Amino acid sequence: MKYVTRTCYLGQISILSVAITLTCVSPNVVSAATPTLGCDDSMKTAFKPDGNTTVLLVKKVKKDDPYPSPSKEQQIFPNRPARFAADLCWVKLLVGPGVPGPTGAPSTSRGIGIEVWLPEKNAWNHRVHALGGGGWANGYEETVVGRMSVGNGNLPAPRIAAEEGAVTATTDSGQQYAGASFAMNPDGTVNVAGWRDWSYRSLYEQAVKTKALATAYYGSPPNYSYFEGGSGGGRQALHVAQNLPEQYDGIVSIRAGASTTSDIAQLYPELLVLRDLGGKAPSREQLEAVSAAAVAACDIVAGQHLGFILDIRRCRYDPTKDAAVLCRSDGGTNGTPTCMTSAQALVMNKVWYGLTIDGSVPDPALDNGWDAPVTGVRIWYGYPRGGYIRSLQGDLTWPEMKSGGPDIIALALGNPKIGTPDFKNATANGEDGWKTLTYAELAAAYQSFRAMQSETGGDPDYNSDLTRLKISGAKLLQVNGLHDPSAWVQGLTEYYDRVMAKMGGPASVQAYYKMFVVPGMSHGYFSGAANPNANPPVPADGQLYRALVDWVEKGVSPDSMVFTSPAPGSESSVYKIYPHPHGPQMSLPACAYPTVATYFSGDIFKAQSYKCR
Structure with a gap:
């Protein structure tokens, strides 16, 4: 576990030959005698971690209250409940400075939006579970029920907070306009400040401000902090591992869009x-x-x-x-x-x-x-x-x-x-x-x-030096689908090869960074095989996050994972883009790259018939 009392983000980084120094921020340190924050408008004046941070909204939501607007979970699984599963404190933060420019221009930004969901004080499990965003991970600042965590069973942030008891947080990456338009200034030049916020600074602010708010709200810092993201959030997770490993104990990167260039x-x-x-x-x-x-x-x-x-x-x-x-x-x-x-x-x-x-x-x-x-x-x-x-x-x-x-x-x-x-x-x-x-x-x-x-530095697959991750003691768990039509698995394995070459080979790297390639899996927990009768094994909802927690807190290696097919017709096997699998359920061992599941004897649909070689 990490108790960070003062963190400096990256020092100086070079973006388009412009040197940028980011400020060191000290999370609130709350003693036992210090009053904790309340979930009301008093937080707007009481929570001031620095001069750039403003509390825009504080609201108490009650169990069974309807969501103010549909989450992406309902877009994918319409039958799932659109109601809060527990009492929560909902907080929206804005971290400046923004990016100046013409009103309405996609490159203009008022700052970095961060949304935090705090469980009841007696329900907190003393963890932070920060979430990444899909795609360009922007343009969702007004999505009031939080962004979907593609990595944890397609659950939105408030549901994870309610069911786990963890503090959850998302960020709009500092860009309120969806898509890539934010990255171009009106004159066609690159929006350097916007790239900075999108690539790095929003993730830093998300980590530091979420932990500062949790510390001030509960009266003690979190025991463990985790980051989980899929697709665009998987890209963010790799950025976190490279540039912010001191902020988290464990990181999950799923089907990472590590190369926007691709x-x-x-x-x-x-x-x-x-x-x-x-x-x-x-x-x-x-x-x-x-x-x-x-x-x-x-x-x-x-x-x-x-x-x-x-x-x-x-x-x-x-x-x-x-x-x-x-x-x-x-x-x-x-x-x-x-x-x-x-x-x-x-x-x-x-x-x-x-x-x-x-x-x-x-x-x-x-x-x-x-x-x-x-x-x-x-x-x-x-x-x-x-x-x-x-x-x-x-x-x-x-x-x-x-x-x-x-x-x-x-x-x-x-x-x-x-x-x-x-x-x-x-x-x-x-x-x-x-x-x-x-x-x-x-x-x-x-x-x-x-x-x-x-x-x-927008694409994290450039940086194969994970020295900071190794020194920090944090663990990185990465999972990719072999049949992913959106995140190119060969680019991801090539990246891991470069990391191993630079950081001492598989034995050294796998002490803190393990990558798994799942045959047959597409861009999510569903079949990517162009065969409607296929039903390849995929991680179960929440399995990867639980495996990361066990790796960090109990020392149990993720190599012990076994992936199993969803039951035909089950909710987990249904996705509106891809056909529903109708084939027999099967299981396979999770094999840490560069090993693959290799058949040796027995039932081809049973994990025990394979070895990782």
């Missing part, structure tokens, strides 16, 4: 359609059929079909050589509407291989996209074989899951018209200008934004 690569399949297929994308049925064919070719374990691919590294499936997939007009045997032309099959190989500067792809027998890190003409990785291809299945997506690639290219080129119509700027809005790019121009935009991120 969103550009999600445009590559769409550009392939425009350039190679004359703008006519394969149908959803065609995509699912060819992806299911890849599963059937590569999911064999002990002579049986597992239903999903256990190890994509060994999968060499090539639809250009599969007569059962190719249309009869192209030399195949498939006469159904799901058949693929030779041109479409070649595009599939390109989609699975990844972004290249010239639209080329090698024979999968020589390089299936998983044989080597990005090098030469290849700029970034491709989609995993046997999974869903998000950027070509627009009818399966919902607004928050649309690719941010066009808007990121707009930032890289300083031209808002390159972005989608959702990209807003004081001088011009997006006009989908990215569709005119060539392969080489798309790759150049990728490289340009990648170079920008090395300066801004």
Whole structure:
């Protein structure tokens, strides 16, 4: 456990060659004789940890009161209750200074919003459970029931506070406008101050102000503090591990969007359609059929079909050589509407291989996209074989899951018209200008934004030096889905490889940082296999957080975890984007990377039949 009485955030960091020094902040230290804060308007004057912090709202909510507005939990699981599960104290903070600019411009910010939920004083478990935000993790400042914690069973912050008894907190990252528009100033230049708040400072303020408020409210500091985030929150969790490990005892990073730059690569399949297929994308049925064919070719374990691919590294499936997939007009045997032309099959190989500067792809027998890190003409990785291809299945997506690639290219080129119509700027809005790019121009935009991120520090996958995490004693647990169409698992494993190379190898690193890659799992606790009969094991709701707590507080290694499939038709197996799994339940051991679950004998659907090797 950490009792931090004074914390200095990062000292000086360089963002676009501008040196920024962040202030050291001292959390309130409350003695037994000091009166504690009340959950009323007196907190607005009593809680003053520094001159930049203002208490905007203090409200007591009662058990069974309805939420003031729906949470994201209700958007995904409409049948879950939209009522508070316990009495809580709801506090909203604003931490300045903001980012000045024209009124209404996305780059203009009034400061960092932080929302804290405090359990009743006799119900507090003496923990802080801070939460990250999904996507760009911004634009939710007015979401009054807290943000969804994608890592803990899709629960919003007040429900976690009520059910765990932990103090929970979220932040809007200092950006009240949703999406990437905040990062561009009205003149097209980079919003340096906004990047600073989004990347680092909001996470620092969230940690320090939440613990200061808890200490002042309860009269004693928390015994343990944890950070948990998925997707964009997984990116935030890696930032916390690199730059704020002293603030937390444990950190959970789930399906981390560690490279915002890689969103550009999600445009590559769409550009392939425009350039190679004359703008006519394969149908959803065609995509699912060819992806299911890849599963059937590569999911064999002990002579049986597992239903999903256990190890994509060994999968060499090539639809250009599969007569059962190719249309009869192209030399195949498939006469159904799901058949693929030779041109479409070649595009599939390109989609699975990844972004290249010239639209080329090698024979999968020589390089299936998983044989080597990005090098030469290849700029970034491709989609995993046997999974869903998000950027070509627009009818399966919902607004928050649309690719941010066009808007990121707009930032890289300083031209808002390159972005989608959702990209807003004081001088011009997006006009989908990215569709005119060539392969080489798309790759150049990728490289340009990648170079920008090395300066801004927006993408945590640049920093493989985890010395501070090692020294702090904090634990980092990271989990990624092998069939995640949004967070590129190869980029994450490449990052872990670089950490191991820098920090002394697997034995040294795994003492404080363990990463698990879950076969068949998509961008959440559901199946990512393009096979409706697959039901791959996934972490149970709350399993990863509980494993982290046991690792920190009891010394129990997460290597003891076993993942189990959700019961067919259960709430955990239902997600409105992906099909419901109908296959048999099974279990697999959680294997710390670089080991993988390897079958040795017995029932292929039982964890005891596998070893981590």
